[in-house]
Amino acid sequence: MDIFTRLDPTKTYTTPQLQLILGAWVLSGFVDPGTKVSTTNGHVAEDDYTKQSIYSLLYSLYRSVGIVEGDTGESYEFTFNTWGYAWPEAWGKCPILSSDPQRFGRIAYTGLYQFNEIQEYVKARNGRVHVIEMGCGTGAGAHHVCHNVLPDCTYEAVDMQNAAIETCRRKFVPGLRGRLVATHSDATKLSIPDGSADFVAVNETHVTEMVGVVTPEDERFFRTAYRLLKPGGFLTWGNAIPDVTWQPCFDFLKSIGMKQVEVRDVTKEAILARDLDAGRADAYVRHVLDKFPAFRVPVVGAKKRLEAKLAMENFYRNPGTNLYQNMVDRTDTYKVVLFQKPA
Ligand SMILES: C[S@@+](CC[C@H](N)C(=O)[O-])C[C@H]1O[C@@H](n2cnc3c(N)ncnc32)[C@H](O)[C@@H]1O
Structure with missing residues (x-):
């Protein structure tokens, strides 16, 4: 075996x-x-x-x-299932309790929404935004975001692993009373309609791992993110990947029509x-x-x-x-x- x-x-x-x-x-x-x-x-x-x-x-x-x-x-x-990072000092006071064993994962998910552009977008819609997460794992981050970061959002969490989605349905979906949907699927093969999401979230999803290249799977992944977003919506993405792979990914995203807004390096943290x-x-x-x-x-x-x-x-x-x-x-x-x- x-x-x-x-x-x-x-x-x-x-x-x-x-x-x-x-x-x-x-x-x-x-x-x-x-x-x-x-x-x-x-x-x-x-x-x-x-x-x-x-x-x-x-x-x-x-x-x-x-x-x-x-x-x-x-x-x-x-x-x-997240490495995460320590809260960067430049972001002000850390909102996550230091006693939480999974605090670095919570910080990583909170960090996806720390951009001014995102906060203004959410405010303009009174918090009523829809998130699609590609590669959500157990949905722990989705649950954290729904509770603590975007308390008025709706959220669809997608992962290719059935065991992870079952954990999401057992542990996180029921308490959110219809705001969180867990979907078992390869995120590159989703049948969700075009233009559904205000935010596509990607947190340490196991893609873009190949050194210096964007693979065919990565291309399908990014094209799906683009397709799922509403015009004006944001892809917010955090991960530790080969340093030389970032720029080819950025170039590919720009080639399909996405605009680069900000890049933050949290490797030290x-x-x-x-x-x-x-x-x-x-x-x-x-x-x-x-x-x-x-x-x-x-x-x-x-x-x-x-x-x-x-x-x-x-x-x-x-x-x-x-x-x-x-x-x-x-x-x-x-x-x-x-x-x-x-x-
Ligand atoms: C390191 S885990 C991170 C999980 C979660 N985002 C977290 O931070 O806890 C990577 C995840 O990416 C998922 N994944 C990788 N490729 C995927 C794809 N094409 N579609 C859906 N999920 C994918 C894996 O199944 C795994 O759950």
């Missing part, structure tokens, strides 16, 4: 199914001693995994692990967030690994446990990992950018 490529984004795996999947992966270590995970920094090469499989596993694991205690002592369910969040991430990885007895199988269990630990820590950009180091040397930069579809 290759957990990096074989899992299905239309499925939510139950705990017994996860026991079997991880058991089969651990036991495969007896016949295939090779590994896809760097034992120095957790790096997994692009060709060695698919996002369909990795997120399918992660969202089912988050569901299976459930509520845990965070480093601040507050209990939480892992729902922000993103590194700080990873430093401050390391204890929580480490503890969460331990919770996950301790839950599955397969990692206690003699001989191969400990080896596979280490591989899983390193891969997850790298995925969370923990200090010492490849993805963390990429931000330190600015191979990857975290930016929050605003584009407008001309009126």
